[in-house]
Amino acid sequence: MVQGTTSDAGKSTLVAALCRILKNRGISVAPFKPQNMALNSAVTVDGGEIGRAQALQAQAAGLEPHTDMNPILIKPTSDTRAQIIVQGRAITDMDAAVYHHYKTEAMGYVLDSFARLQQQYDVIVVEGAGSPAEINLRERDIANMGFAEAVDCPVILIADIDRGGVFAHLVGTLELLSESERKRVVGFVINRFRGDISLLQSGLDWLEQKTGKPVLGVIPYLQGLYLDAEDALTTSSSNADALLNVAVLALPRISNHTDFDPLRLHPQINFHWVGPNQQVPPCDLLIIPGSKNTRADLDFVRAQGWESAIQTHLRYGGKLLGICGGFQMLGEQIHDPEGVESAPGSSSGLGYFSMHTQLQRDKILLQRHGFLWDKYTPVAGYEIHTGISSGDALLQPACYFQNADGLVPDGAISQDKAIIGTYLHGLFDRPEALQQLLLWAGVTKAEVVDINQQREISIERLAKEVEAVFAADFLDQWSPT
Incomplete structure (x- = not known):
C-alpha cells in the first residue's frame, strides 16, 4: 500500500508506476483505492464509476477499469455534503458527520471488493488517501492505516520534496502513527527531486538512522508527463505558435x-x-x-x-x-x-x-x-x-x-x-x-x-524512471521464479 505524508505527494503516480513495472515483469497486478474523494471519475467496464486515477492505474496494469478497484467514491456537491458511490453506484448524499459514522458499514464493501481482486490477481497495489496522520479522521478509518491493519498490508510512505520539509513530513507522519502502524511501514519514497542526488545523501542517511527504515527510492521531477489528474485542476498553457x-x-x-x-x-x-x-x-x-x-x-x-x-x-x-x-x-x-x-x-x-x-x-x-x-x-x-x-x-x-x-x-x-x-x-x-x-x-x-497514445507513452516512461531508482530487492520479491 502506498500512503502519502500529504495530499498530492505522488501516491497515484507511484501506484501507476508499480502496476506497470510489475505488469512488464509478467506479474498479474491490479490497482485498488479503498476510498477516493474526487470529481474526476470514469465509467467502468461493469457499468459503474470509479476515480479517474484508478482508471489510469488500471491502464498501467493492462486492465479495463472495474468498480472493485475503487469501492467507495465520494463526490462533493457542496462544502459540507457529498454523493456517496458504493461499488460504482450512487446510493445517497451525506454530510461529513453522517459519512464519518457510515464508514463502519463502508468498510464491509471495501473488504468485499478487495477480496474479489485478491482472488483474481497475484499482487494488489493499494493507494491511500490524504495522509494517515490526520488525527481527526483516524477513528473508523478505511482509507489508510485502518485498511492496512484490516488486511495486514505493508505500507510505503511517500513524500514530495518539491514542496519543502520532506524529512519533517516523513518523520512527523511516522511519529503520529501507532506502534503497530509504524511497524507496518516498510520504507520511504521521496518524490519530485531536482538536482544532484549526492547533495541529498546525508539527509537520506540521517532519515534511515533516525527511523530504522530504508529509503526505497528517490524519484526525479519528471517533466512532460501526461497522467490524468485525480482532482486538482491542471495548469493553463501558452504556445507561441498557437492558432x-x-x-x-x-x-x-x-x-x-x-x-x-x-x-x-x-x-x-x-x-x-x-x-x-x-x-x-x-x-x-x-x-x-x-x-x-x-x-x-x-x-x-x-x-x-x-x-x-x-x-x-x-x-x-x-x-x-x-x-x-x-x-x-x-x-x-x-x-x-x-x-x-x-x-x-x-x-x-x-x-x-x-x-x-x-x-x-x-x-x-x-x-x-x-x-x-x-x-x-x-x-x-x-x-x-x-x-x-x-x-x-x-x-x-x-x-x-x-x-x-x-x-x-x-x-x-x-x-x-x-x-x-x-x-x-x-x-x-x-x-x-x-x-x-x-x-x-x-x-x-x-x-x-x-x-491515449501520449498517456501510454507517459506510463511507460514513468515506469522506467521509477524502476531505475527503486530498490531492486523490493521489486524482485514479486518477480516470477
Missing part, C-alpha cells in the same frame, strides 16, 4: 476536467482556465464544463458576470461548447423536483437551446462509441450524469452513439453551428474527433494529437 485560444469556465463543482487535457496539451492552442473573479478573456472557443451541482454552478456563472460575457463572445463570432452539466445550462430550464443535486426547484438556463432538463436520482453511466454530427468522424468516451434532456434542439444532434439498434442521437448543435452541447465526456480523446472539433472552432490545419 486557437480556448477558455474553460472553472466552476466551483467542476467535474471531469480531464476532458480538456487534449486541448491543454495541443501545440496549436492557448488554453486558459477562467477562475472566480476573473473576466472571460477574448477567445475563439469558450467551454462550459461538467458540474456536480449544475444549478448551483449556473448561479455562480451569473454571479461572476459570465452570462453577459458568453453573449458578447457569441456576438463577436466565437464558438461555445457545453459538456454534460454545461450542456444542461445551455437549455431553457433545469428542473430538480426531488432535490437530487441541491434544494428542490427549477432554474432558468442560458436559453441557447430549445431544451428542458429534469434531474433524476438514477444516474446514467455508459461507455460510448460513435460519430460526430457528420456520422463519419469517430468519437468515443462515456456518459456520467443525472438528468434527461428533451426538446426541439435535440433534433439536430451533436453526436450519434452506436448500440444494438443502430445510432442513438446525443446533444445538440445550433442552426448557425456556433454552439454545441453534448453529454459525452472524452469528446476530444479520439484524434479524428479532436481535429474535426478544432476545424469547427477555426483551425483549418490542426496537428494530430492522440491523447
Whole structure:
C-alpha cells in the first residue's frame, strides 16, 4: 500500500508506476483505492464509476477499469455534503458527520471488493488517501492505516520534496502513527527531486538512522508527463505558435476536467482556465464544463458576470461548447423536483437551446462509441450524469452513439453551428474527433494529437524512471521464479 505524508505527494503516480513495472515483469497486478474523494471519475467496464486515477492505474496494469478497484467514491456537491458511490453506484448524499459514522458499514464493501481482486490477481497495489496522520479522521478509518491493519498490508510512505520539509513530513507522519502502524511501514519514497542526488545523501542517511527504515527510492521531477489528474485542476498553457485560444469556465463543482487535457496539451492552442473573479478573456472557443451541482454552478456563472460575457463572445463570432452539466445550462430550464443535486426547484438556463432538463436520482453511466454530427468522424468516451434532456434542439444532434439498434442521437448543435452541447465526456480523446472539433472552432490545419497514445507513452516512461531508482530487492520479491 502506498500512503502519502500529504495530499498530492505522488501516491497515484507511484501506484501507476508499480502496476506497470510489475505488469512488464509478467506479474498479474491490479490497482485498488479503498476510498477516493474526487470529481474526476470514469465509467467502468461493469457499468459503474470509479476515480479517474484508478482508471489510469488500471491502464498501467493492462486492465479495463472495474468498480472493485475503487469501492467507495465520494463526490462533493457542496462544502459540507457529498454523493456517496458504493461499488460504482450512487446510493445517497451525506454530510461529513453522517459519512464519518457510515464508514463502519463502508468498510464491509471495501473488504468485499478487495477480496474479489485478491482472488483474481497475484499482487494488489493499494493507494491511500490524504495522509494517515490526520488525527481527526483516524477513528473508523478505511482509507489508510485502518485498511492496512484490516488486511495486514505493508505500507510505503511517500513524500514530495518539491514542496519543502520532506524529512519533517516523513518523520512527523511516522511519529503520529501507532506502534503497530509504524511497524507496518516498510520504507520511504521521496518524490519530485531536482538536482544532484549526492547533495541529498546525508539527509537520506540521517532519515534511515533516525527511523530504522530504508529509503526505497528517490524519484526525479519528471517533466512532460501526461497522467490524468485525480482532482486538482491542471495548469493553463501558452504556445507561441498557437492558432486557437480556448477558455474553460472553472466552476466551483467542476467535474471531469480531464476532458480538456487534449486541448491543454495541443501545440496549436492557448488554453486558459477562467477562475472566480476573473473576466472571460477574448477567445475563439469558450467551454462550459461538467458540474456536480449544475444549478448551483449556473448561479455562480451569473454571479461572476459570465452570462453577459458568453453573449458578447457569441456576438463577436466565437464558438461555445457545453459538456454534460454545461450542456444542461445551455437549455431553457433545469428542473430538480426531488432535490437530487441541491434544494428542490427549477432554474432558468442560458436559453441557447430549445431544451428542458429534469434531474433524476438514477444516474446514467455508459461507455460510448460513435460519430460526430457528420456520422463519419469517430468519437468515443462515456456518459456520467443525472438528468434527461428533451426538446426541439435535440433534433439536430451533436453526436450519434452506436448500440444494438443502430445510432442513438446525443446533444445538440445550433442552426448557425456556433454552439454545441453534448453529454459525452472524452469528446476530444479520439484524434479524428479532436481535429474535426478544432476545424469547427477555426483551425483549418490542426496537428494530430492522440491523447491515449501520449498517456501510454507517459506510463511507460514513468515506469522506467521509477524502476531505475527503486530498490531492486523490493521489486524482485514479486518477480516470477
